[in-house]
Amino acid sequence: MNDNATILTTLLERAENYGITTFELFKLNAIDKSADVVSSLISRLAILITVVLSFIIINIGFALWIGKELGETFYGFFIIGVFYALLALLLHAFRHQWIKYPLSNSIIKQLLKKKHHEN
Template identity: 70%
Template sequence: MIDNATPIETLFERAKDYSKSTIELFKLNAIDKSADVVSSLLARLAVIMTVVLSVVIINIGISIWVGKLLGEVFYGFLIIGGFYAFIALLLHIFRHQWIKHPISNSIVKKMMKEKMP
């Protein structure tokens, strides 16, 4: 069999195959990075939800205990509620420094992490 393709046709065919392979590799890398970020965030979310549920139950117990010490149960809930209002104010004031920047940096690090061959 004789190959009748000219060198230019062969070059164009190889360039076409290379560009298809490069695009496919880019898609697969994007999918890998996205899956890594999403799975990491979901794992952290599961841990955070468990901690939040535990903290809520513990705070109900502390509120009842403080209320009994003060003579009325609702006093304990008011004190614990005031404490969390103060924490919420601090989080609002420092939200960029304590929350936004660390989360953004974590996502960027995950996206920029190179896979070992």
């Protein structure tokens, strides 16, 4: 009888250790995936900020050039402004298929991506 109690106690301890280890593994995988997604988003954000700043400066140059060609500087800014207003309407109309779905799919792929560890 004592042997059965010892075997049962050992089995319960192993089951508890397995549960704790599984939970710890789940936590570590979640942390790894979260860190991977966040670091990827931050690096892309840094690139995006640089591109946006360059784009703004180029657009100011275009606005000044168009304004000079038309005789009044503010004409160039109005033309560039109207262009971006139309672009914003187009992006709003197609936001799901051009932005939301591809971004969601990218994040999901990043979360489901398996890491290849070399030993």
